[in-house]
Amino acid sequence: MSISVEGVAKRFGEYTALEDVSLKVPSGSLTALLGPSGGGKSTLLRVIAGLEQPDAGRVVIAGEDATPKPARTRGVGFVFQHYAAFKHMTVRDNVAFGLTIRKRPKQEIVAKVDELLALVHLEGFAKRYPAQLSGGQRQRMALARALAVEPRVLLLDEPFGALDATVRKELRAWLRRLHDEVHVTTVFVTHDQEEAMEVAEQIVVLNEGRIEQVGAPRDLYERPANEFVMSFVGPVSRLGGEWVRPHDMEIQLDPVDRGIEGMIDRIIHLGFEVRVELTLHDGRPLWVQTTREQADELELGEGQIVWVRPGRTTSFDQRHEPRAAAP
Amino acid sequence: MARIALRGVALTYLGLLIALPVAMVFYRAFEKGLGAAWASLTSPEALHAFWLTCVMVAVAVPLNTLFGVLCALVLVRQRFRGRAILNAAVDLPFAVSPVVIGLALILVYGRGGWVGDWLADNGVQVIFSPVGMVLATIFVSLPFVVREVAPVLREIGTEQEQAAATLGASPLQTFIRVTLPAIRWGVAYGVVLTTARALGEFGALSVVSGKLSGRTETLTLRVEERFQAFDLTGAYAAAVVLALMALGTLLAMNLLRPREGVS
Numbered sequence A: 001m002s003i004s005v006e007g008v009a010k011r012f013g014e015y016t017a018l019e020d021v022s023l024k025v026p027s028g029s030l031t032a033l034l035g036p037s038g039g040g041k042s043t044l045l046r047v048i049a050g051l052e053q054p055d056a057g058r059v060v061i062a063g064e065d066a067t068p069k070p071a072r073t074r075g076v077g078f079v080f081q082h083y084a085a086f087k088h089m090t091v092r093d094n095v096a097f098g099l100t101i102r103k104r105p106k107q108e109i110v111a112k113v114d115e116l117l118a119l120v121h122l123e124g125f126a127k128r129y130p131a132q133l134s135g136g137q138r139q140r141m142a143l144a145r146a147l148a149v150e151p152r153v154l155l156l157d158e159p160f161g162a163l164d165a166t167v168r169k170e171l172r173a174w175l176r177r178l179h180d181e182v183h184v185t186t187v188f189v190t191h192d193q194e195e196a197m198e199v200a201e202q203i204v205v206l207n208e209g210r211i212e213q214v215g216a217p218r219d220l221y222e223r224p225a226n227e228f229v230m231s232f233v234g235p236v237s238r239l240g241g242e243w244v245r246p247h248d249m250e251i252q253l254d255p256v257d258r259g260i261e262g263m264i265d266r267i268i269h270l271g272f273e274v275r276v277e278l279t280l281h282d283g284r285p286l287w288v289q290t291t292r293e294q295a296d297e298l299e300l301g302e303g304q305i306v307w308v309r310p311g312r313t314t315s316f317d318q319r320h321e322p323r324a325a326a327p
Numbered sequence B: 001m002a003r004i005a006l007r008g009v010a011l012t013y014l015g016l017l018i019a020l021p022v023a024m025v026f027y028r029a030f031e032k033g034l035g036a037a038w039a040s041l042t043s044p045e046a047l048h049a050f051w052l053t054c055v056m057v058a059v060a061v062p063l064n065t066l067f068g069v070l071c072a073l074v075l076v077r078q079r080f081r082g083r084a085i086l087n088a089a090v091d092l093p094f095a096v097s098p099v100v101i102g103l104a105l106i107l108v109y110g111r112g113g114w115v116g117d118w119l120a121d122n123g124v125q126v127i128f129s130p131v132g133m134v135l136a137t138i139f140v141s142l143p144f145v146v147r148e149v150a151p152v153l154r155e156i157g158t159e160q161e162q163a164a165a166t167l168g169a170s171p172l173q174t175f176i177r178v179t180l181p182a183i184r185w186g187v188a189y190g191v192v193l194t195t196a197r198a199l200g201e202f203g204a205l206s207v208v209s210g211k212l213s214g215r216t217e218t219l220t221l222r223v224e225e226r227f228q229a230f231d232l233t234g235a236y237a238a239a240v241v242l243a244l245m246a247l248g249t250l251l252a253m254n255l256l257r258p259r260e261g262v263s
Helices: A041-049 A091-101 A106-119 A135-148 A165-182 A193-199 A217-222 A227-232 A292-298 B002-029 B034-041 B044-077 B083-090 B098-109 B114-121 B130-140 B143-156 B159-166 B171-200 B203-208 B219-228 B232-256
Strands: A003-012 A015-025 A030-034 A056-061 A076-079 A153-157 A185-190 A202-207 A210-215 A237-239 A242-244 A249-252 A260-270 A273-280 A285-291 A305-310
Touching: A003 A041, A015 A041, A015 A056, A015 A202, A015 A210, A030 A041, A030 A193, A041 A056, A041 A076, A041 A153, A041 A185, A041 A202, A076 A135, A076 B159, A091 A106, A091 A135, A091 B171, A106 A135, A106 A165, A135 A153, A135 A165, A135 B159, A165 A193, A185 A193, A193 A217, A202 A217, A202 A227, A210 A217, A210 A227, A227 A242, A237 A285, A249 A285, A273 A292, A273 A305, A285 A292, B002 B232, B034 B044, B034 B232, B044 B083, B044 B130, B044 B143, B044 B171, B044 B219, B044 B232, B083 B143, B098 B114, B098 B130, B098 B203, B130 B171, B130 B203, B143 B171, B159 B171, B171 B219, B171 B232, B203 B219, B219 B232
Parallel strands: A030 A185, A030 A202, A076 A153, A153 A185
Antiparallel strands: A003 A015, A003 A056, A202 A210, A237 A242, A249 A305, A260 A273, A260 A305, A273 A285
């Protein structure tokens, strides 16, 4: 089911969390709300879920105005960063909760829960309590619990934020596959651009309560709408008046056309990638990402004078002024 | 060595101040044989005192449990003007001496107090009757459930409740299926403390009850009354019953409680 957010604003006292936000999430898509913390992405998700009431604007789910409805009748599945597991219930009772509330027949509940536990690979854990599960298992349980009521939309608030790096990577890939299986319209919040790029079909970049850009991961990376998006979706260096990705620069040993002179301060080997930190002739720092082969070939060394030539650069017409915080 | 010494200090302290006096009460009650103690306990006045003590507990504990949970919910989950005042007011019975509470009740509900006169005109006598005694018991045992439940509520947070809401639960269903089970040990502990306090209240009751033997006398008041009448067997026997009721409450609590470490 599609979601449409129209002109939503939300303030908490003096703090503006959302400012006239409009957004369309196509039915069956997997969308990421990406942005720095305090950017408004969690608030937007909670407004869609009905856990927060917007001060202005509407939320339309499947063509129907959901704004006046409470969370429990919106047909949304919500997954919290810290799982929100019902600690006094077994995994089975947790997953069955929504169905038990709806007073479905016992046999139907058992069958549905078994099916969901298989889907999230927790078959053997039905009788355990949340305290006996790992973080990743708890989050999968929370997902099964949200899916049990067959929500029209699935909303995940930093679902992998509390997990360690390895489990996070596993669950990302798994969420992607799960979405391909279940096809429910999914929106998830993350502050990790890599996570958004890897999992989502559509990314919404939110900053200071406003949408900076909406687009496919590649669009955002290659055609960022402004400096903020450019610097948020990937590493970026400033060269003169232009913005350039560290891997879009070339190091030369001799002066070249459009080349800028600098001295190598440090060379950092990160496996395949080599990061070269320089001070340009005008005193500004810059870092360039290159490969091990290139660094070896050029025999780069610290203290060496080199010329940096940018490949693709990006410049923006209007400068991105940092917005003043609410008075 | 230091650990053994520390243990010794703790045990001696408890022994001298609690175990020995309680043991002496039991010893003195049965000093003249079971028969004498039994006869004293089964006198109509003693049975009435026992019954009245049970009434105090039976009224004060459920009321304070209900109010305590509601009040804890309001204090923890809502932000409003006057919240700090409510928070402080809940602790008032802890801070104020029970005798003062008794006197305050007389001022409001006794003859000459404006609520008291109105009630008296309508045929309700509060002071020197079980009604006033119940009020006093409720007053002194009010904070326990609130103070046990509030920190648990704060700790569990609101995410589980929000999750229940998104899964289709109404506020009442959420409270019964999610909030209540999560706070149940806080409630249980609060109930035990409330019961113990209601059983043992003396000061406020001695002011509002008038201490009429066989009419407004609870077990605690009877212990004192028998003691003043030089009926030591009667006093100690009543004290033993009180002690056993309190022990029973603590035991029930420990049986109900899950083994530590398992949540």
